[in-house]
Amino acid sequence: xxxTPLLSDLTTRAKAKAHSRTHPRSCPCGAATLTDRxxxxxxxxxxxxxxxxxxxxxxxxxTARLTVAARLPGVLLPxxxxxxxxxxxxxxxxxxxxxxxxxxxPDAAPWEEAATLLARLHRSPAPxxxxxxxxxxxxxxxxxxxxxxxxQPATEPVLRAWAALPAWARAEAPMPGLPGxxxxxxxxxxxxxLGQLVRHPAPDGPWLLIDVDDLGVGGxxxxxxxxxxxxxxxxxxxxxxxxxxxxxxxxxxxxxxADGDPWPxxxxxxxxxxxxxxxxxxxxxxxxxxxLDDVQQAVVDACTRMGx
Amino acid sequence: xQCPKCHAxxxxxxxxxxxxxxxxxxxxxxxxxxxxxxxxxVESQWAGPAAPPPQxxxxxxxxxxxxxxxxxxxxxxGGHYGNKRHKSFGHMLFSS
Numbered sequence: 001x002x003x004t005p006l007l008s009d010l011t012t013r014a015k016a017k018a019h020s021r022t023h024p025r026s027c028p029c030g031a032a033t034l035t036d037r038x039x040x041x042x043x044x045x046x047x048x049x050x051x052x053x054x055x056x057x058x059x060x061x062x063t064a065r066l067t068v069a070a071r072l073p074g075v076l077l078p079x080x081x082x083x084x085x086x087x088x089x090x091x092x093x094x095x096x097x098x099x100x101x102x103x104x105x106p107d108a109a110p111w112e113e114a115a116t117l118l119a120r121l122h123r124s125p126a127p128x129x130x131x132x133x134x135x136x137x138x139x140x141x142x143x144x145x146x147x148x149x150x151x152q153p154a155t156e157p158v159l160r161a162w163a164a165l166p167a168w169a170r171a172e173a174p175m176p177g178l179p180g181x182x183x184x185x186x187x188x189x190x191x192x193x194l195g196q197l198v199r200h201p202a203p204d205g206p207w208l209l210i211d212v213d214d215l216g217v218g219g220x221x222x223x224x225x226x227x228x229x230x231x232x233x234x235x236x237x238x239x240x241x242x243x244x245x246x247x248x249x250x251x252x253x254x255x256x257x258a259d260g261d262p263w264p265x266x267x268x269x270x271x272x273x274x275x276x277x278x279x280x281x282x283x284x285x286x287x288x289x290x291x292l293d294d295v296q297q298a299v300v301d302a303c304t305r306m307g308x
Numbered sequence: 309x310q311c312p313k314c315h316a317x318x319x320x321x322x323x324x325x326x327x328x329x330x331x332x333x334x335x336x337x338x339x340x341x342x343x344x345x346x347x348x349x350v351e352s353q354w355a356g357p358a359a360p361p362p363q364x365x366x367x368x369x370x371x372x373x374x375x376x377x378x379x380x381x382x383x384x385x386g387g388h389y390g391n392k393r394h395k396s397f398g399h400m401l402f403s404s
Contacts, residue, residue, distance in 0.1 A: 104332045105319050106397040195402040226401075231369070234376030235396040238369045245369070261370045270372065277400065295396040298376060305374040 006088045007036060010043045010050050013087065017080065017094050018048035040213070041090075047097050047202075048080070052090040053213060059084065061131045062091055065212040068127060068187070075120050077200055077208045098198025098208065111227075111240055112247035113207040114197055118189065119253030121209065122220040126187040133188040133218030135225075135269070136171035139276040143170075146279035149286050154300040158278045161271065161303040169272040175219050186254065190214030192223045220255035224248065225269035228262075229277065232270055233302045235295060274302050311336060330394075 003011075011031055035042040039054040053062060063083050069076040077098060084091035102108055143162050146155060167173035189196065191214040199205045224245075231241035249258055256262040263270075281296035292300060309318050309329060316333025326346045329338040339347075 101402075103398045103402055106393060109397070109401075193402060230396070230401060232372050232375035235393070235400060237393065242369050263370055263372050267372055271374070274374075280403075293395070295400055298396075299400075302374055302376065 006052055006090060007033065007041060007043070009087055010041055010052050010092065011045070013085075013092060014043045014045035014048055014050035014094075017050060018045040021048060021080075022046065044097055049095040049097050050092055051095065052087060052092050053084070055090060057091050057213070059091060062093070062213070064127070064130050065215045066093065068130065068215060069212050071127075072121070072124055074206070075117055075124065075209060076212065077198060077210045095210070096200055097202060098200035098205070098210065099202035100198050101194045103194075109194060109240070110197060110207050111244040114192070114194070114227075115244045115247035115253070116251045117197075117207065117209050118192065118220075118223050118255075119248050119251030121189060122186050122223070122254050123252065124187050126185045126217045130187070131216045132174075133190040133216035133222060134214035135188070135190045135218065135222040136169055136175075136272065138191065138214060139169070139272045140171040142276040142279040142283075145283045149283050152282055152286060154278070154282050154292060154297075157304040157307060158275055158282065158300060161306040162275045162279075164306060165272055165275070166268060169268050185217040186220045188216060188218045188220050189223050190216060190218070193226050219269065220253070221266050222269045222273075224253075224255050224266060225273045228266045228270040229274040229299075229302075233274060233298050235298060271306060274299055274306075278303050309338075312338070 011033075015031060031043065031045045033042070034044050034049070041052040043050050066079050066082060066084070070078045070082060072078075077095060080094040080096060084093050086092070101110065143159070146158060149155075162170065168175040189209055189211075191211060192209075196209055196211050197207050198210050200208050227236060227241060227244050230236035231238065245256070245262060249256065252258075256265045278296070278299040281292060281299060285292050285296060310316070311318050311331035311333060313336055314331060314333045316331050318329040318331050318338060320327055320329055326343050327340075328343060328347075330336070331338075
């Protein structure tokens with residue numbers, strides 16, 4: 001990997017921040033790049049993580065999201081500093097390091113903990129001025145990338161499934177309230193997947209949610225929709241989905257009714273996330289010039305069934 | 309334990325009630341004495357005419373109409389949640 005000026009300076013900042021927390025002589029000085037993508041670069045130095053956010057990140061919105069993370073201990077990992085700093089035109093934030101979920105060990109996935117954290121997040125009051133949750137906007141961005149990719153046989157059913165979604169799920173209208181009721185503003189994560197949980201302090205502290213970039217006010221079903229979509233597509237076994245849903249209900253999560261069929265509440269968001277996942281799968285497979293694997297095909301097949 | 313071939317750590321999985329070790333590096337599988345026979349026995353039960361339904365911890369969960377067909381053999385991938393489960397867990401369930 002070529003070290004860009006951003007990456008090398010971000011590494012320096014992470015080191016300086018880590019050494020301001022720990023005496024340099026006691027620091028093991030291990031540095032690692034955790035992520036380096038156009039929409040975010042993340043560097044770790046010992047117990048400190050520095051994140052350069054996406055180039056189009058708005059300062060006031062990110063600061064409002066950091067404030068939420070700082071005020072919900074036990075649910076969200078709190079940042080080390082309350083406001084972002086500037087580096088090469090990007091906004092940078094600092095976080096304590098936490099241990100992530102092991103991608104090699106499906107049996108150890110913390111489904112109950114993830115569900116309980118979401119329920120507690122959804123039951124927390126949303127502070128005034130917090131921007132909307134960005135889930136629908138991310139789905140729309142995935143579709144824009146699909147439209148910019150050479151059409152594949154799988155493209156058409158995915159675009160058809162997208163067109164069948166209501167306008168709010170395509171980020172083309174605000175989410176409507178129920179008839180006769182104002183929409184209760186619910187605090188949502190906006191991009192929940194298993195990479196968004198860490199144990200802090202590492203390695204055996206409690207699980208916490210990370211990554212506030214998409215956090216905001218919206219419909220809480222969106223945060224349950226990825227596991228729901230994986231289950232519907234046959235990628236998540238029914239008992240793991242049921243563990244997740246049962247724990248969310250046990251913690252009085254408001255996204256689904258306390259009992260009975262949860263799908264009327266989940267369907268639109270789960271369809272949107274299935275479409276988003278299928279779109280990105282086609283974009284990535286086309287860029288790599290390889291066919292869809294069976295997992296990616298399962299998500300496209302679900303889009304095909306939505307239109308039938 | 310460590311993989312005898314590539315020395316990466318091995319993780320234990322429960323497949324149809326049989327504990328098997330799979331290498332996190334080369335994906336090789338280590339079977340203890342009798343485990344191959346136990347797996348074969350389970351497989352023949354699946355193929356047999358009077359096969360009992362698999363034991364699950366919960367009753368069938370509701371699913372949407374556009375969902376994948378639930379349970380049983382599916383698309384020749386060696387069961388609904390065999391290899392696909394591990395692959396989808398490692399890749400898809402972690403990306404946004």
